[in-house]
Amino acid sequence: MSDPLELLRARYGAAHVPGSASRYAPEAINPVLETLLAHRSVRGFRSDALPGGTLELLIAAAQSAPSSSNLQTFSVVSLEEPERKARVATLAADQNFIREAPLFLAWLVDLSRLQHIASAAGVTAEGLEYLDTFLMGAIDAALAAQNVVTAAESLGLGTVYVGALRNRPLEVARELGLPKSVFPLFGLAVGRPDEARPASVKPRLSQALVLHREQYGTTPIDSGIESYDALIAEFNRSQNLPPARWTERTLERVRTASALRGRDELREQLVVQGFELK
Ligand SMILES: Cc1cc2nc3c(=O)[nH]c(=O)nc-3n(C[C@H](O)[C@H](O)[C@H](O)COP(=O)(O)O)c2cc1C
Structure with a gap:
């Protein structure tokens, strides 16, 4: 230990x-x-297939997560076929680790099951038209996926999330054959970490910045951010990456809508896919 x-x-x-x-x-x-x-995200995978039954065990861990009102408003598409994985990699910012990893999980908000149950019962499903129901599905999917991360890591596997699955979500939806009321949220690449390209634990902001006791704190945050900048610059240096500070990277990411790489159109794309988000 x-x-x-x-x-x-x-x-x-x-x-x-x-x-x-x-x-x-x-x-x-x-x-x-x-x-x-x-925990550390892994972006270098060995190509060997996962032992039989791994996918089902991971999904059992996913479904063991709590679910809002037990509505279970998420689904997951598992990809193992190299050609399809490669096409999805291209759609998701061309990240090569998606091609490398033997397993790629696409996590979905899935309101189609509840839609189906309502139609079969001949009742309305007005609740499905609201933003909160979409959010519920997104939260459920995230909780389930994070259980998979922990389960995979406990088995000696590595994972990395792929938010870039939302860069071109309608094309992803077509590739995965998603019906209306199902939307791709993020991906998760899973595989054996390549020992030749090891990942390290990435430091986080100090608890003094994140943990507020009883009420949101008003203590100045600048010196905490400065220390974290230094810590991340040192971490990047240790990983043979340019020694960028956290604020630099973060500001690049939030400064303009174009830095969202297509995700600035998410609301319209959700509507096309059948989510009204009232
Ligand atoms: C929802 C989500 C989406 C992410 N998308 C990507 C991605 O598209 N590409 C990538 O390389 N890492 C992605 N990551 C991984 C983060 O960059 C990583 O978790 C963060 O830098 C902290 O590093 P750590 O996981 O090693 O602690 C994503 C993480 C989350 C939670």
């Missing part, structure tokens, strides 16, 4: 480990926490 302090140092940087170190006695850690704290 890993030393919890080491896991926390990797997550926050040695100078920003929250609370007194003595609270994190080695016996406080367990394999679940160890897996969670050691």
